[in-house]
Amino acid sequence: MILYNLNHLRILESEAIYVIRETAAQFERPALLFSGGKDSIVMVHLARKAFFPARIPFPLVHIDTGHNFPETITFRDKLVSEIGATLLVGSVQDSINKGRAVEEKGINASRNMLQTVTFLDTIEENKFDACLGGARRDEEKARAKERFFSHRDEFGQWDPKNQRPELWNLMNGKKNIGEHFRVFPLSNWTEMDVWQYIAMEGLDLPTIYFAHDRDCVQRDGQILSASEHLNLRPEEKIERMHVRYRTVGDMTCTGAVLSPASTLSDIIHEIAASRTTERGTRTDDKRSETAMEDRKKQGYF
Amino acid sequence: MDIRDLDNYHNMELLRFTTAGSVDDGKSTLIGRLLYDSKSIFEDQLEAVERTSKLKGFEHVDLALLTDGLKAEREQGITIDVAYRYFATPKRKFIIADTPGHIQYTRNMVTGASTANLALILVDARKGILEQTNRHSFIASLLQIPHIIVCINKMDLVDYSQEVFDRTVSEYKKLSSRLDVKDVHFIPISALKGDNVVDKSEKMPWYQGSTLMYLLENIHISSDENHIDCRFPVQYVIRPQATEFHDFRGYAGRIASGVFKPGDTVKILPSGFTSRIKSILPLHALNITDTIEEAFSPMSVTMTLDTDVDISRGDMIVRENNNPTVSQDIDMMICWMSEKPMMANGKYAVKHTSKDARCIIKEIRYKVDINSLHRLENDKNIGMNDIARIQIRTTLPLFFDSYRKNRITGSIILIDEATNETVGAGMII
Numbered sequence: 001m002i003l004y005n006l007n008h009l010r011i012l013e014s015e016a017i018y019v020i021r022e023t024a025a026q027f028e029r030p031a032l033l034f035s036g037g038k039d040s041i042v043m044v045h046l047a048r049k050a051f052f053p054a055r056i057p058f059p060l061v062h063i064d065t066g067h068n069f070p071e072t073i074t075f076r077d078k079l080v081s082e083i084g085a086t087l088l089v090g091s092v093q094d095s096i097n098k099g100r101a102v103e104e105k106g107i108n109a110s111r112n113m114l115q116t117v118t119f120l121d122t123i124e125e126n127k128f129d130a131c132l133g134g135a136r137r138d139e140e141k142a143r144a145k146e147r148f149f150s151h152r153d154e155f156g157q158w159d160p161k162n163q164r165p166e167l168w169n170l171m172n173g174k175k176n177i178g179e180h181f182r183v184f185p186l187s188n189w190t191e192m193d194v195w196q197y198i199a200m201e202g203l204d205l206p207t208i209y210f211a212h213d214r215d216c217v218q219r220d221g222q223i224l225s226a227s228e229h230l231n232l233r234p235e236e237k238i239e240r241m242h243v244r245y246r247t248v249g250d251m252t253c254t255g256a257v258l259s260p261a262s263t264l265s266d267i268i269h270e271i272a273a274s275r276t277t278e279r280g281t282r283t284d285d286k287r288s289e290t291a292m293e294d295r296k297k298q299g300y301f
Numbered sequence: 302m303d304i305r306d307l308d309n310y311h312n313m314e315l316l317r318f319t320t321a322g323s324v325d326d327g328k329s330t331l332i333g334r335l336l337y338d339s340k341s342i343f344e345d346q347l348e349a350v351e352r353t354s355k356l357k358g359f360e361h362v363d364l365a366l367l368t369d370g371l372k373a374e375r376e377q378g379i380t381i382d383v384a385y386r387y388f389a390t391p392k393r394k395f396i397i398a399d400t401p402g403h404i405q406y407t408r409n410m411v412t413g414a415s416t417a418n419l420a421l422i423l424v425d426a427r428k429g430i431l432e433q434t435n436r437h438s439f440i441a442s443l444l445q446i447p448h449i450i451v452c453i454n455k456m457d458l459v460d461y462s463q464e465v466f467d468r469t470v471s472e473y474k475k476l477s478s479r480l481d482v483k484d485v486h487f488i489p490i491s492a493l494k495g496d497n498v499v500d501k502s503e504k505m506p507w508y509q510g511s512t513l514m515y516l517l518e519n520i521h522i523s524s525d526e527n528h529i530d531c532r533f534p535v536q537y538v539i540r541p542q543a544t545e546f547h548d549f550r551g552y553a554g555r556i557a558s559g560v561f562k563p564g565d566t567v568k569i570l571p572s573g574f575t576s577r578i579k580s581i582l583p584l585h586a587l588n589i590t591d592t593i594e595e596a597f598s599p600m601s602v603t604m605t606l607d608t609d610v611d612i613s614r615g616d617m618i619v620r621e622n623n624n625p626t627v628s629q630d631i632d633m634m635i636c637w638m639s640e641k642p643m644m645a646n647g648k649y650a651v652k653h654t655s656k657d658a659r660c661i662i663k664e665i666r667y668k669v670d671i672n673s674l675h676r677l678e679n680d681k682n683i684g685m686n687d688i689a690r691i692q693i694r695t696t697l698p699l700f701f702d703s704y705r706k707n708r709i710t711g712s713i714i715l716i717d718e719a720t721n722e723t724v725g726a727g728m729i730i
Binding site: 004005006007008009010011012013014015017018021022024025048049050051052053054055137138144145160161163164165166167168169170171172174175176187188190192193 | 312313314315382383384385386387389393394396408409411412415416523526528536537539540541542543545546549551553554555560582587597598599600601603614638650652653655708709712713714716721722723726
């Protein structure tokens, strides 16, 4: 007898593509959230496969805090032009200028929380009814409770105690006017799966994921990139370090790791030996034990 | 073997399992141990849990804090929702759907069980088979989870007694003879001390079987998928608006069951037209000429056909001589998931494969007492967490198989048309 077997990466890929197609079929105006990070790069690749040989039938949306790594923006623009996708940019600076958001003060000021305002405004302006994101359940404990199809009320809020049960492969995207969904096709992927998939598919990544020399500041156990957006304490010194990033968020709240890993295979080895999670490099998650749940309830990614 | 070796990683299988049991059964301890021993708990996670355990004044590290992610869960010390956990060994990647075992959470157990290949059922060796063991086993049987591992836990507290183990096994066999379960394994373990979890216990030389981890890594799952009955629900029609692919019409979807090959004569439901598969685009390459020779479940693919036929989402591509049932009258077991009771003669929206329809509840036949497994013929009040046998009539014919034969084409959900909530999980008889 012939054995019909798929390895686990192909099963996860098929599952994610199923969810992406289901989103395109069930919603009128979906959008794919694109941050320039590895998970959203995998999402774009999967979306291309899902509709090939047609183009991705929805726009990519980037919420630009103005504090992005320049390498990410360069990568984003190149990718978008290569695949012929439509890119919409929601700007946090615009939200601040319009008085919709107020810049945080103090030494650890970040625009992370402000993104939620811009994001929800962008959803409303464009009447998006489903936003595909690359969040994974293994990232963070509040995310472990997410559904593939996650309902948001008319204020963009998440009600984690009262979620729809999700059975078999039957996704319920029914909603009332003004409500929307967040959709997470990579729910069942782990950080390792993402890296292995990137290696298997030979995907390009922004250069900051690989080891490079950078001017950095050490603060509260984190290595932050020196930049015009980072306010320094008097005693803090800028040092040249050999680092790479495990996740890519804002320059002000994403920590680098000391690393010599300059190839995908190096990175995979490094992660396999790593004893901390990737969210450990994010100061935005460390503000309190329920920082992610609190932000998600308000409408964060 | 090394998990970091890419070739090896490409040969890993995926096993989804569900765990059922209450905190007292040592479920969290067991999951914690599987995660810990497979190095899937990271230092920052462990530190956070240790910190919280200390603040709460616990004597030992409470690994349940790892899975209970929501504020409300940690405040109340209970698991409210299904928590998904991931770990991997060089052989397999595992997805655990960890569900609370308490009676009112039948709906969560059903949810976790719906995608599982295996159920891990925990029994406290001191207490033997309890009502909740009946409940968990019944749900595993109802949801047709192909494999069950019964872990008889806390063997350290019964002096690793073979007699206790044997008695519990025969008690369980009495229970399972009334259920529809195929592949059941029994393991005496101590999750706390680690006996027979990853390493073989030295305390129980009388036990000749495998450890839990060995079984999880080696249990035969490749024949769990149905590779006989060809069912391809069309999920999305791909028509590129580009001159290069002017005449291209691709039917996208995930194969529910069976094996499809280019050249196969297929029938399209509901139209009944026949055609032949021209090509199957795999997802391995973004290249239109790179087609594959066969496609099987659970692959997501895009098919093209020889002839132009009218096909849209909700249609199903099948083989000519092996058809699903096509009907508007459908008998099913249903698990009710809403606080609003089922309305006799009520109307609901339904989702089945890629098809949307509406239905009316025609008849409530009986309710099942999931603790005693008795049929309650006179109780027609179906509330939250109840399981019942009902008949519905749908607005459109559905193309279905019995759930026993096909978990994809045999499953259906009911949706409240006012709130849009998923209120019922149906298994077609």
